[in-house]
Amino acid sequence: TLNEIRKFAGDNLEFGEINPAWLEEYGEYQKLQNKTINTLAIHYRNIRVLYNDAIRNHIIKRDIYPFYDFQIKQEKTHKRSLNINDIRRIRDVELKKENEMRARDLFMLSFYMNGINFKDLLLARKENIYQGRYMFNRAKTGRPYSVKIFPETQEIIDRYPGEIYLLNFMERKELVNIKKDRNIPLYKDITDQTNRLLKDVAEEAKVPVPLSTYYARHSLATIARNIGISRDDIRSILGHGENTVTDIYIDLDLERIDDAMRMILELLNQGDTF
Structure with a gap:
């Protein structure tokens, strides 16, 4: 949010300069950048938090608070979850294009690896594989996390072996060359390409x-809940919760997570796709 504000208003913006009219102009600017209403709502809420903290700490007076008569709008989002048979269709559909196969593999790998965030997946390093587990700190939260490498996971990893990275996508010359002409991180470029291709994969898979x-992360959580896995265990699978650095690596916790994931994968492997 701070970077977006700097792009819009520069580095010397003061609290008193932000009022409802400024917020409206900032919203129009964000729309020109093709930002969604929900993304804009996140920015507005972040700004509101700053004002609330500043008032609470007596840095500014309440009379310059810009949100008294300003409504933060938000669109209702559709649930991004699939049932187990949908995941099976995606896994099993016959694809003819190599780039669609790669997109499908990345999607399934995210699903198999506890719904791992795509940034964490693409930036995964081989050095963090230890005794059949991938150990890392989540990019979003900084929390340590450990994911078991199941046979289904390893099968996909073996198709795209990297030298430094677990997967070779961040090392592929054709993708690195694309990055030179684009002002976005390579992992985000790869994610954007994957998302475009997944639309075609879904169409092929009906x-x-x-x-x-x-959908990989959200579907994993929904499927887990539907087969009776507790909310606490689902939070652990997804890397949520309040565990300390020590607690996250306790064998019992990892066994519960692994057992829950094994239940999901066994269900996925039962029966034929229809």
Whole structure:
């Protein structure tokens, strides 16, 4: 949010300069940048938090608070989750294009690896594999996390072996060359390409959703809940919760997570796709 404000208003913006009119202008600017209403709502809420903290700490007076008569709008989002048979269709559909196969593999790998965030997946390093587990700190939260490498996971990893990275996508010359002309991180470029291709994969698999990388994580959580896995265990699978650095690596916790994931994979492997 701070970077976006700097792009819009420069580095010397003061609290007193932000008022409802400024917020409206900032919203129009964000729309010109093709930002969604929900993304804009996140920015507005972040700004509001700054004002609330500043008032609470007596840095500014309440009379310059810009949100008294300003409504933060938000669109209702559609649930990004699939059932187990949809995931099976995506896994098993016969694809003819190599780039669609790669997109499908990345999607399934995210699903197999506890719904791992795509940034964490693409930036995974081989040095963090230890005794059949991938150990890392989540990019979003900084929290340590450990994911078991199941046979289904290893099968996909073996198709795209990297030298430094677990997967070779960040090392592929054709993708690195594309990055030179674009002002976005390579992992984000790869994610964007994957999301475009997943739409075609879903169409081939007859799964009627605008498939994207987010569906892997959300679907895993929904499937886990539907087969009776507790909310606490689902939070642990996804890397949520309040565990300390020590607690996250306790064998019992990892066994519960691994057992829950094994239940999901066994269900996925039962029966034929229809």
